Amino acid sequence: MRAAPSAPSAPGPPELTYVYAVTPPAPSVRRLLPGLTGVGGRPVTLLHAPGGDPGPVALVVSDVPRREWDEDALRARFEDLHWLEDAxxxxxxxxxxxxxxxxxxxxxxxxxxxxxxxxxxxxxxxxQEFATRLARLSGHTEYGVKVYVRPTAPVDVTAPPDAGAPAEAPGAAGPGRAYLRARRSQRQAHEDHYRQARLAAERLAAVAGRFAVERVGHPLQSGPLTADSPGENVLNDACLVPDAEVDAFTSALEGAVRDLPGVLLEVTGPWAPYSFAAAPPPPPAG
Structure with a gap:
């Protein structure tokens, strides 16, 4: 006796669409995407307006399972640092x-x-807003510009002057006077480094004004993640620079701090223009 065919299972909830970026629908993008793997190991595809004319912009997307990416799932997953790092x-x-x-x-x-x-x-x-922004970014690249105040040499405080010891004779070069001189010298060096940092910030702003079409300031880096930093971070800017001006821009930055030994300049990049991307639009209702 032949078993009755089982009823088809009810379809699951439709997948969500994860969007990485907006790009032109260029042939170079279409050729690149099949070789990419997105979040959760999902394929990466191009999504554009249907029909013969895709329009000036397209979305780079992956389809992801709703059960793993809806609001409730993300609330829990964002607490998982390993998952968050991988994503x-x-x-x-x-x-x-x-x-x-x-x-x-x-x-x-x-x-x-x-x-x-x-x-x-x-x-x-x-x-249209995306197309305008892409046109603005075309031929430009983001670079990070950071300034650190170099730490001053520590004072040897292992043997501070004994308060109960006999007073040193005037003009004597005893350990107490040497300690105070070292502390004074450290304080003066510290103040000089900060003076140089203020001057460096002014000069670098002038360089950015000459070469960068846009500049934004990011929060200064601090806390446990800066344990290996070369000093105190006092400037953390991002600059959008025309590709043709990059060499002149970096040379001008280096020249601006060459006579300021109390600071360290760090230029990073090239980066995709994260700092100059328009805020993503809110999802449609429902």
Whole structure:
């Protein structure tokens, strides 16, 4: 007796659409995407307006399981530092690969919409704004500019002057006077380094004004993550620089602090323009 066919299982909830970035729908992007792996090991594809004309911009996306990426799941997963590190690394890897081949407008980690339809709604509503921003970024690259105050040499405080010891004779070069002189010298060096840091900030702002089309200041780096830093971070800027001006820009930065030994300049990049991307639009209602 043949068993009756089982009833088809009910379809699961539709997947969410994870958006990495906005790019032009260029052939170079289409050729690149099949070799990329996105968050959660998902394939990366290009999503653009349907029809023969894709328009000036497209979204780089992955389809991700709702049960792993909806609001409740993310609330728990963002507490898992290993998961968060892996997701951020994969997100960044996709954007960096794109930036090596085309102009890219990066979006934030975990930018999610209700399937392709929800993402296309955003693309239709914000397409012109995205296109304007991509045109602004074309031919430009982000560079980080950081300034650190170099630490001063520590004073040997292992043997401070004994308060009960006999007073030193005037003019005597005893340990008490040597200790006080060392402390005074350290304080003066510390103040001089901060004076140099203020001067460095003024000079670097002038250099950015000459070469960068945009500049933003980020929060200063502090706390446990700066344990290996070369000093106190007193400037943490990002500059959007025309590609043709990069060599002149970096040379001018280095020249601006060459006579300031109390500070250390760190220039990082090239980066995808994270600091100059428009804020991602809110997801559509529902």
């Amino acid at each position: 951020a690394r994969r997100h960044h890897a996709v954007i960096e690969a794109l930036a090596a081949h085309t102009t890219v407008l990066p979006l934030r980690l975990a930018t999610l919409y209700e399937g392709h339809a929800g993402a296309l709604d955003v693309l239709r509503a914000q397409g």
